[in-house]
Amino acid sequence: MAVSGQAFLALLPELVTTGFLILVLMVGVFGERNVGLTAGLAAFGSLAVFGSAAGLLLAGFEGSYFGGGYAVDGFALYFKLIVAGSAFFAVLAAARWSGNTGDAPEYLTLILSVVLGSTLLVSMRDLFGIFLALELATIPSYAMVAFDRSRRESAEGGMKYLITGVIASSVLLYGIVLIYGVSGSAELSEVANAFSGGLTPVALIGLALLISGFAFKLSAAPFHFWTPDAYQGAPTSAAAFLSVAPKAAFFAVLLRILLEGMPEAAPTWTAVMAFLAIVTMFVGNLFALRQRNVRRLLAYSSVAHTGYLLAAFAALQGGGAAFAVQAVLVYTAAYAVMNLGAFLVIDLVGEDAKSYNGLIRTNPGVAASMAIFMAALVGIPPLSGFFGKLWVILAGVQSGSVLVYIVVGAVVVNTVLSVPYYFGMIRNMLLEEPTTETGRSKGAGAVRFAVYTLAIVTTLFGLLIIPLSTLTRASGLL
Amino acid sequence: MITTISLLVPLLGAILMLFLPDDERLVRLAALVVAAVPLLLVTYIYFAYGDDLGAASLTQDLTWIPSLNVGYRVGLDGLGFGMFFLSALLTVIAVLAAWDVRRNLKQYFAAIFLAEVGMLGVFAAQDLILFYIFFEITLIPMYLLVGIWGDENRRPAAIKFFIYTFLGSTVMLAGFIAFGILAGSYAMDALTAGGGLSPRAQVAVAALILFGLLIKVPAVPLHSWLLDVYVSSPTSTNVLLSGVLPKLGTYGLIKVAIPLLPLGVEPFLPYVAAFGVINVIYGSFVAFLQPDLKALVAYSSIGTLGYILLGAASGNAVGLNGAVFQQVSHGLYSALLFILVGVIAARTGTRRIRELGGLAARMPWAGGLLALGALAAMGLPGLAVFVSEFMSIMGGYEAFPVQGLLAALGIILSAMYLLYMLSRVIFGPIERPAYEEATDAGAVEMAAVVPLAVLLVLLGILPGLLINVQRPAVEAVLAAIGGG
Numbered sequence: 001m002a003v004s005g006q007a008f009l010a011l012l013p014e015l016v017t018t019g020f021l022i023l024v025l026m027v028g029v030f031g032e033r034n035v036g037l038t039a040g041l042a043a044f045g046s047l048a049v050f051g052s053a054a055g056l057l058l059a060g061f062e063g064s065y066f067g068g069g070y071a072v073d074g075f076a077l078y079f080k081l082i083v084a085g086s087a088f089f090a091v092l093a094a095a096r097w098s099g100n101t102g103d104a105p106e107y108l109t110l111i112l113s114v115v116l117g118s119t120l121l122v123s124m125r126d127l128f129g130i131f132l133a134l135e136l137a138t139i140p141s142y143a144m145v146a147f148d149r150s151r152r153e154s155a156e157g158g159m160k161y162l163i164t165g166v167i168a169s170s171v172l173l174y175g176i177v178l179i180y181g182v183s184g185s186a187e188l189s190e191v192a193n194a195f196s197g198g199l200t201p202v203a204l205i206g207l208a209l210l211i212s213g214f215a216f217k218l219s220a221a222p223f224h225f226w227t228p229d230a231y232q233g234a235p236t237s238a239a240a241f242l243s244v245a246p247k248a249a250f251f252a253v254l255l256r257i258l259l260e261g262m263p264e265a266a267p268t269w270t271a272v273m274a275f276l277a278i279v280t281m282f283v284g285n286l287f288a289l290r291q292r293n294v295r296r297l298l299a300y301s302s303v304a305h306t307g308y309l310l311a312a313f314a315a316l317q318g319g320g321a322a323f324a325v326q327a328v329l330v331y332t333a334a335y336a337v338m339n340l341g342a343f344l345v346i347d348l349v350g351e352d353a354k355s356y357n358g359l360i361r362t363n364p365g366v367a368a369s370m371a372i373f374m375a376a377l378v379g380i381p382p383l384s385g386f387f388g389k390l391w392v393i394l395a396g397v398q399s400g401s402v403l404v405y406i407v408v409g410a411v412v413v414n415t416v417l418s419v420p421y422y423f424g425m426i427r428n429m430l431l432e433e434p435t436t437e438t439g440r441s442k443g444a445g446a447v448r449f450a451v452y453t454l455a456i457v458t459t460l461f462g463l464l465i466i467p468l469s470t471l472t473r474a475s476g477l478l
Numbered sequence: 479m480i481t482t483i484s485l486l487v488p489l490l491g492a493i494l495m496l497f498l499p500d501d502e503r504l505v506r507l508a509a510l511v512v513a514a515v516p517l518l519l520v521t522y523i524y525f526a527y528g529d530d531l532g533a534a535s536l537t538q539d540l541t542w543i544p545s546l547n548v549g550y551r552v553g554l555d556g557l558g559f560g561m562f563f564l565s566a567l568l569t570v571i572a573v574l575a576a577w578d579v580r581r582n583l584k585q586y587f588a589a590i591f592l593a594e595v596g597m598l599g600v601f602a603a604q605d606l607i608l609f610y611i612f613f614e615i616t617l618i619p620m621y622l623l624v625g626i627w628g629d630e631n632r633r634p635a636a637i638k639f640f641i642y643t644f645l646g647s648t649v650m651l652a653g654f655i656a657f658g659i660l661a662g663s664y665a666m667d668a669l670t671a672g673g674g675l676s677p678r679a680q681v682a683v684a685a686l687i688l689f690g691l692l693i694k695v696p697a698v699p700l701h702s703w704l705l706d707v708y709v710s711s712p713t714s715t716n717v718l719l720s721g722v723l724p725k726l727g728t729y730g731l732i733k734v735a736i737p738l739l740p741l742g743v744e745p746f747l748p749y750v751a752a753f754g755v756i757n758v759i760y761g762s763f764v765a766f767l768q769p770d771l772k773a774l775v776a777y778s779s780i781g782t783l784g785y786i787l788l789g790a791a792s793g794n795a796v797g798l799n800g801a802v803f804q805q806v807s808h809g810l811y812s813a814l815l816f817i818l819v820g821v822i823a824a825r826t827g828t829r830r831i832r833e834l835g836g837l838a839a840r841m842p843w844a845g846g847l848l849a850l851g852a853l854a855a856m857g858l859p860g861l862a863v864f865v866s867e868f869m870s871i872m873g874g875y876e877a878f879p880v881q882g883l884l885a886a887l888g889i890i891l892s893a894m895y896l897l898y899m900l901s902r903v904i905f906g907p908i909e910r911p912a913y914e915e916a917t918d919a920g921a922v923e924m925a926a927v928v929p930l931a932v933l934l935v936l937l938g939i940l941p942g943l944l945i946n947v948q949r950p951a952v953e954a955v956l957a958a959i960g961g962g
Contacts, residue, residue: 326545375618380614381610381611381614382611386611390607390655393651393652394655397656398659408652412648412649415648416644416645416648419640419641420641423637427637430622430625430626431625431626431632431633431636462542465542465543466542466544
């Protein structure tokens with residue numbers, strides 16, 4: 001098959017990723033094991049991916065390649081930006097730590113592999129292609145979680161993540177196969193044709209398995225149980241990155257499958273999503289209330305945020321559909337900056353909630369940043385999380401469905417429910433006296449830089465909204 | 479533009495505070511200068527644009543989120559002007575009254591200024607989403623002011639305050655969003671008189687918004703967060719907590735709920751008036767039982783907020799003018815009393831009413847001003863509170879006779895506990911030998927309270943100074959609700 005120049009351009013972000021991935025690995029194999037060089041290359045690589053995706057987006061590049069199985073549109077490019085941007089901060093956070101383990105090139109290569117899988121994933125319009133890209137994004141992530149050989153939890157978390165991940169993948173694949181069996185094609189537009197006549201029982205089972213598989217990957221309750229163990233065990237940069245970048249890509253591709261592949265079945269899957277959203281929000285927030293370990297707290301918090309995002313999926317109907325797509329786009333970006341920031345602070349301070357006591361005295365910049373991330377995760381305006389929730393509620397109110405109104409009510413209740421644990425952190429940092437366990441400033445310039453940058457972006461997200469909402473309108477899937 | 483500048487100055491001031499060197503005198507002086515700028519600007523606005531607040535140089539309208547029709551729309555009108563002025567004034571007073579704040583002074587002032595941004599913003603916002611954002615911006619600084627600088631009971635008080643009011647404002651936001659979606663815009667001037675919503679939709683939206691606003695006030699069954707917060711806060715935080723924050727709720731009622739959703743709030747108005755009466759009576763009775771001087775003032779403050787609710791619910795010119803006016807006069811007198819309680823507690827080491835006595839002999843100025851504040855609180859003619867309470871009760875009586883009569887009773891009740899308090903605290907023999915040594919209010923403390931006392935008297939004698947400014951806007955509200 002001849003690959004045209006256009007297709008090369010369309011694959012530019014992926015080609016750049018692959019290039020840097022090989023380069024980082026080769027430097028590790030042949031060069032001196034120079035951490036600065038490999039980390040610099042990986043960081044520059046993520047920026048290059050970001051730049052190439054941004055360039056394509058600004059140029060208005062659109063197209064469908066490889067027999068319609070690979071689409072480059074505003075929607076896909078938007079998510080490539082989120083993935084590449086998160087990767088940049090993850091590399092910054094990983095540099096020093098992975099240097100200490102002596103395996104920097106390998107670890108950074110894993111990050112870039114996840115980037116490659118995720119950026120491919122958001123462009124896929126073919127169910128089998130989706131499965132392959134999804135595995136390309138997840139398999140390196142198992143290794144990332146288990147990478148910290150100095151801690152037993154890391155291996156344990158990696159094992160749990162691996163086992164549940166493999167089960168999820170097989171469930172997902174089974175669902176894909178069933179859908180393929182019904183429609184006779186794996187390409188989303190063909191699938192849509194086959195589904196237009198109504199849901200056969202087999203198709204329904206396929207849809208259920210597909211959604212369950214994604215629910216595992218997205219850590220939606222009741223499929224979330226691997227999340228706290230995996231995030232607790234994983235190196236901080238891995239937890240930060242995995243809770244944001246591949247997750248954004250999973251959300252994106254799920255949205256694409258549902259909207260392009262089975263729009264006729266929307267009444268069924270929006271109802272399922274409404275149920276999942278409510279359960280996930282409550283489970284995430286109620287369990288987070290009891291955590292004393294900040295990693296586990298943030299893990300449950302990320303479960304809760306999956307729930308808020310699923311609420312947007314439930315609103316993909318009636319007058320709310322266009323807003324719901326925008327809500328997913330705005331929310332994933334808002335969530336990426338605040339959640340990355342919050343996880344990276346763990347690298348600077350520690351994972352025991354006690355080590356945050358009185359942090360404002362010993363480490364004011366980091367404490368203020370963490371307070372910003374926590375307030376943003378609650379959804380206090382004008383921080384980033386507020387705009388995410390605003391869009392979700394907007395979409396829900398416009399959907400015109402009673403079930404979705406209930407979901408919106410659950411979003412409001414859960415927002416209030418989440419105040420005690422997020423503000424518990426703020427209280428510990430700002431109101432308590434420092435103890436001997438209070439985290440001292442460690443000389444980690446790159447991580448600090450990442451945290452401060454993310455805090456600023458989280459705070460000024462309201463200004464970003466102007467270009468962002470133009471972008472999200474341009475990228476409409478509908 | 480001037481409005482936007484007065485919002486930006488405290489924001490920049492908050493950042494500036496954090497970068498000042500650790501010199502207490504310098505920090506206090508810088509804070510005073512920063513706080514003075516918005517006050518001077520508002521004073522300038524009063525004299526230059528007092529009869530034309532809609533002037534182009536005061537308003538600004540920038541598109542922010544085009545797909546939602548949300549904009550940065552700010553401007554002043556007669557409804558908000560009084561509180562806009564009072565927020566700027568009370569910030570200056572709060573900076574002066576921060577003498578009992580010793581640690582982390584820079585951060586304290588930064589939090590005060592951040593809160594000021596939110597307060598000024600609420601009274602200037604002309605867009606629902608912007609209104610909500612400013613409404614919430616006050617929340618975190620207030621949480622920190624209580625939680626970091628309060629007394630030993632501060633932490634539970636702060637979190638309680640936060641959760642209650644956050645719950646309220648989140649519900650309010652849901653109401654705003656539903657309103658904006660149904661009406662197609664969030665600009666307040668596009669939404670007048672229901673924004674084209676059906677009466678049923680208006681009722682549903684109004685219920686959500688009223689719930690949020692009444693928690694903020696707080697109206698009595700929703701008030702349980704308040705006492706701990708007031709009592710554990712430092713004095714200068716009290717000034718803002720009682721002087722401005724409840725008005726975010728009442729102002730929302732007068733500015734948003736009533737004119738924008740006239741059919742929606744109509745079925746609730748008798749209850750809002752009844753809430754007002756409950757506030758008045760409940761506040762007075764419970765104030766009577768308080769052993770703590772600060773708690774007494776706190777309940778007195780809850781009580782007189784009730785008149786605002788009553789006047790706002792009346793839906794006639796007298797009542798609404800009274801309610802808008804009472805927002806200001808309530809702020810003046812409650813700030814005055816809270817500061818003087820702080821002064822007395824600092825001199826005597828106690829706030830327990832039983833342990834105080836005879837302070838007038840040793841502290842004639844503080845005692846005299848406390849008496850003035852208490853007389854204002856009970857609605858003595860010649861002081862600002864009298865004008866506004868009287869108007870609110872008259873308006874309320876016209877619309878809801880039962881509620882109006884009961885509220886008038888409140889004046890007698892408040893006279894009872896306030897006179898009792900005065901007789902215990904400042905008159906009579908000196909209770910403890912230690913009080914012989916107590917000194918009168920110092921220069922800074924006097925600088926904090928005298929402007930409040932002067933304004934109480936001035937507005938009591940010449941209420942037209944404020945009423946003339948607010949009248950056109952009140953008439954616009956009346957036109958929107960089809961009464962008047």
